[in-house]
Amino acid sequence: MNCLHHWLCHSARWRKTIQQRVPWVVSSADLGQTVLELGPGPGLTTDVLRRMAEHLTAIEVDPKLATSLGARLRGSNVQVIAGDATAMPFADSQFSAVVSFTMLHHVPSPELQDRLFRQVWRVLEPGGVFVGSDSLQSWLMKINHIRDTLVPVDPDTVGTRFEAAGFEVLEVERNSNAFRFYARRPA
Numbered sequence: 001m002n003c004l005h006h007w008l009c010h011s012a013r014w015r016k017t018i019q020q021r022v023p024w025v026v027s028s029a030d031l032g033q034t035v036l037e038l039g040p041g042p043g044l045t046t047d048v049l050r051r052m053a054e055h056l057t058a059i060e061v062d063p064k065l066a067t068s069l070g071a072r073l074r075g076s077n078v079q080v081i082a083g084d085a086t087a088m089p090f091a092d093s094q095f096s097a098v099v100s101f102t103m104l105h106h107v108p109s110p111e112l113q114d115r116l117f118r119q120v121w122r123v124l125e126p127g128g129v130f131v132g133s134d135s136l137q138s139w140l141m142k143i144n145h146i147r148d149t150l151v152p153v154d155p156d157t158v159g160t161r162f163e164a165a166g167f168e169v170l171e172v173e174r175n176s177n178a179f180r181f182y183a184r185r186p187a
């Protein structure tokens, strides 16, 4: 992430957004007890999610962010792994739910995003759910991502891409600046 983006992801304003966005995304899904978060960054989403599951694993590709979040949450119900969500070091069918907040557009190509979707399907138990959200394309997004990765995911086509990875798509919904999705690995 660039400096502006890094600052935004730590900000009080983003924390407020997260307090509304996490419930919007997870409200229709039963996450179960073994939840995996993709791309926690500094962990504002993790702080909300960890109250919703018995055990939360978070995988973060930036080693510095992974180390500082792991240190901050040591002794809690969260385990932070430094790693890439497009090539996850987890066993098949290990999680009851996978969640992702505002991270898919950081995965640098549609091919890698599709690989990530297949990895999520692999690590979910049958019947497990994949829920998340991402920002819609806008001029503000472009400014926030100067010299940073920005490969927006189109909510109009994401359902077809999930189906190609093996998911059943239950919901894709958008508001003025973001979309949420709810997909399931068939039981």
Ligand SMILES: C[S@@+](CC[C@H](N)C(=O)[O-])C[C@H]1O[C@@H](n2cnc3c(N)ncnc32)[C@H](O)[C@@H]1O
Binding pocket: 001, 009, 038, 039, 040, 041, 042, 043, 044, 045, 059, 060, 061, 062, 065, 083, 084, 085, 086, 100, 101, 102, 103, 106, 107
């Ligand atoms: C914009 S931040 C969002 C952080 C947090 N989810 C939130 O909503 O506040 C995106 C995060 O995803 C991480 N990320 C990007 N690609 C990743 C990948 N392939 N695997 C794991 N994490 C990734 C980035 O390093 C960054 O910390």
